[in-house]
Amino acid sequence: MNSFILFKQSLFQLTHLHQAKKMPFWKVILYVVFLSAILALPITKQLFSIMQDIKSDGQKIASKLPDFTITDGKLKTASKTEGFIYQTNSIIFTFDPEGKRSLNDVTADSVGTAVGLGLLQDEFVVAFPKSGAADSLLGANQFEIPYSKGTLDGLNSKDLKESLDGASFPFWIKLIVFVFTLYPTFLNLIFNLLMITIGANLYSKIRLYKLRFLDCLKISTYCATLPVIASSILHFINRSFDDSFLIVFVSLVVFFFATRNETRQEPPLA
Template identity: 70%
Template sequence: MNTFTLFKHAIFQFSELYQAKKMSFGKVILYVIFLSVILALPITKQVFSIVQDIKSDGQKIAEKLPDFKINDGKLETAADTEGFIYQTNSIIFTFDPEGKRSLTDIEADSVGDAVSVGFLDDEFVVVLPSSGTADALFGTSQFEFPYNKGTLDGLSSQELKRTLDESNVPFWLKAVVFLVTLYPAFINLIINLLLITVGANLYSKVRLYKLRFMDCLKIVVYSATLPVIISSFLQFFSRPFDDSFLIIFVTLLIFFFATRNEQRQEPPVI
């Protein structure tokens, strides 16, 4: 019995999945990583889609930018330059050289999945959509870059437009994004598999099957193949959702089919 054969059984022949109990623990862990990769793919795709939308909307906003330059810690514009707010599907942009708005105002602009960005009179600010993901990755959802720190010195409207026109997502950044999405997918899948195994082990005890906890775990891992594929497929064509119930419920059903011919112990004599 090998992993590829069990993969085929997990799609087409559930009753043969009982043989997963013969697999080594190392191969089972590798298979869990494989399932995690499947779960991470639609999330990665959605992240790249958001990045592409932000780039496209950023180019639209750049066309409306007046001439400016950050020099010696100050935002320099023509005397008659007025501020404006421009909203796209992914960005709410503020240009305010007159000092009429603050970080609090930019944060209040943030609605839905849009990123709030602002060139204020004294700093550049970015406010990400409210979500646990941003806080988990960065520790905060808002970022401030004061001009007087010198970080943005030399930045001009022309340079910004040119950068947005030429920018592409490098391969190394794609790899980092994939690894970042893979980690929570792996942890969440491990938790779900352990929960399923507890239920599967209780079911085995009631049915008097000669299955240890580790045997149940191995069968559960391969039984989760089809639910994971279905979940990943659904998330490719819809917004992200909590797929834990789907994976747990369908995996348990497949486990029942996989073990229905399992050898039973003799019931205890009373």
């Protein structure tokens, strides 16, 4: 018995899944990682789409930029160059060589899911939409990079346009994004599996099955295969779909079928 056989049985022979109780625990953990990867696929695809949109919008913005250079801690342009604000689907960009706008102004521009970017007179600023996600992951939703620190010294419009035109996402970036989505997906699936196992263990006690809690956990993990695949497909269709209830409920139903032929204990004498 191995995980590949149990995977096939989880799709076509549900009543055989009770054999999962014989699986080594480390193989069960690896199978949870496999299921987490399935759930992470639509989220990863969504993030790739967002990254691609930002790249495309960045190229549009770069094409609108006048000639400029950052030297001596200042954004320098031709004397009559005026600032502007340009909005795309994913970015609200501010170009302000005259010093009329501040970080707070750029932050106020950031609405919905759009990221606020600003090449201001003295600094480059980034403002993410106000949400708990940005604060929890990055510690804040707005950032400043003063030109005086020299980080952006020498940057000019020509180099920026060439960099964006030739920009591409290397494989390691995509791998990092996948791992980044896999980790919270794995933790969420672990929580759902514990909920399933608690229900499955209670059902086993009522039915007088000779199953330990760990046995129920192993069987429940493979019972979750079908609802995990279904949830992943639904996520591709509807990004806001909440899969927790579906995974827990359907996995319990599958568990009932999987343990139908399980050995029962003798009921205690009255």
